[in-house]
Amino acid sequence: MAPETVKVGKYNIDATEYLAEGHTFCTGCGEALAIRLVCKALGENTIISMATGCDEVCTSPLPVTSWRLPWMHTLFENASAGISGMEAGLKAMMRKGKVPERDIKFVAMGGDGGTSDIGLQSLSGALERGHDFLYVCWDNEAYMNTGIQRSSATPYGAATTTAPAGKLSMGQNTQKKNMVEICAAHDIPYVATACPSYPFDLMNKIKKGSEVKGPAYVHVLTPCPTGWRTPSNFTIEIGKLAVETGIFPLYEIENGRYRLNVTPTKLKPVEQYLKAQGRFRHLSPGELEKIQKDVDEGYAKLKEKVACFPAT
Template sequence: MSIVENFDLYAPRLIDKEEYFSAGHRACQGCGEALAIRLMCKALGKDTVVVNATGCMEVISTMYPTTAWNLPWIHVAFPNAAAVAAGVEAGLKVMRRKGRIPDRDVKTVAIGGDGGTFDIGFQALSGTMERGHDVLYVCFDNEAYMNTGIQRSGATPFGASTTTAPAGVASSGKGQWKKNITEIMVAHNVPYVATACHSYPIDFMNKVKKARSIKGPSFIHCLSVCPTGWRVPSAHAIKMGRLAVETGIFPLYEVEEGKYRMTYRPERIRPVEDYIKGQGRFRHLSPDELTAIQKRITLEYNKLLDKVDNLHSWGELQD
């Protein structure tokens, strides 16, 4: 397998050369989230409005009087990206209907970090998905509140040391498992839900394109490596994403009208240790804890494979 998935080795040269998320943004060195946004924008193209939750990406991209965005962009607050997006979508829809803007499809895309999606923005997200707005929501999950200084979120994995769930003599970091946001979104019965990672850029961009083309709500959960918060060298950002996928910790799949499909299936699942040992946030974990994590990851992965093998699409179920 080549280094860029098993796609065409020269695939990167075929993607849109336009940079909709321009250089000069203030993200940390090796920021996986900034990379993921750059790729997402390329897949979306120019007929897009971006609604940003408060977080790293908002702060690093739009220090007045400048902006890194080459797309129409709005930020209102932390918990409401999905609700603002619902308003933007409704506004564009009604104005198009009334002939006040050109009659062409402009997609509203909401983006937020894990805090703005799993935790504080969860209610607004659920509402927007339930109401069926034509909105794509992309969660860039770097597994903690990185913007405020690496605090634990509902997306932080078990055992990770954060500034509010630190490892110490009486603690092994976060004591709870990561919330399964993807499954919660699937349970909203929206037409398209997928996981993705910037380390598999073509896979991610294909999913963004697919979600963009679907009328109605869609959700992409994009694992985004944060070298600063994960305590890994910035050069390892891509490698860490790849290891998350290859160890089965973050499987790449999509759920289209209820039908599960693995979009990348490693031939051999690597032990979770390969992923965990390179990261400072897991440095304190004992062999027993590692075994517990391995057990849980294997269970979750098998649960997913079971769904891939046994669940049918809505269309198939109608008959």
């Protein structure tokens, strides 16, 4: 039976809330919003393997759960290994006629720490083996549920509890790891960036990624009021600013071909994005200038890739 839908503009959205009320995400959490939207795009025939992170901690405190989809908590490091086993096992059982043939969406989810640090080897292995699954990374740019520690996805200049800003340090002094290009380098059919501030773009990408044959990866920027030190009613705005300043462009790579999905005629100064967040409040004019230069270079490089290898 087709799920009940609600019409929003020209879109028919699954009316079911797969993430039940009563979860413990902070007020205004971008990750909670993204999870709701992503699950609506995936629909009921979905199995999720999830690394430890805010996504898991806030949804499954024993003895209760907010999940209305089949869901398994793996370790911090092996969400992709977990989904690989489920995909291979269930497909083998279908081939043997032990369970009915059905189009199941196999999905692994993890935070930026669980993806770009500790889960990277298991993700790389699953992409390389070609499992038919979608990986979704919730990137709030630090280890948030354990107290805002830096990860390799924390951007240059951000203050965290393990890269604090003060007299001797300006916060994170390394560049954000580029997970999108790392996944694309595995030559998988679909890779994309997304943000819940652009809900239809996010849901379209999740649908695409879950429908391609083979591995897909969607990297979702999920604003975190607690760690970014932003007001809880500013989540949508700050996500938009990330895209409009070019610090987090929305793009997709289909079979190695690039497409920019949101193309502002003129990028806003990155300072507008940085100054709106407490974690960047300490940055000097020189540091702001350096970040602007890095963003300009990164964006120009991305546009060159779009020009050289355009998606049709």
